[in-house]
Amino acid sequence: MMSTKPITITVDEGVHAYVQAQVEAGRVRSVSAFFNEAAQHRMETERQADLAWRHAVEKAHQDPEVVERAARRARKAREILNAR
Numbered sequence: 001m002m003s004t005k006p007i008t009i010t011v012d013e014g015v016h017a018y019v020q021a022q023v024e025a026g027r028v029r030s031v032s033a034f035f036n037e038a039a040q041h042r043m044e045t046e047r048q049a050d051l052a053w054r055h056a057v058e059k060a061h062q063d064p065e066v067v068e069r070a071a072r073r074a075r076k077a078r079e080i081l082n083a084r
Helices: 013-024 031-061 064-082
Strands: none
Touching (some): 013 031, 031 064
8 A cells, every 4th residue: 555645735615515525425435535536547647648749759750751840840940039
């Protein structure tokens, strides 16, 4: 079992009411469990998005035309930014 760390958070009243209703309905065992699950879901979603992005970049780097097009766009962006 992972160790836990107590924290204090402030949430909107509507969020609190929803979470409390979930606990009372037995859909989640506690308010802490609800927020733990929500945070873990967010962490996993972001991890998957990062992996998908890395995969897309790796795939793009395998195509010399894509690499050259990206380099041209980067040069153009630098020109625009330096012109200001």
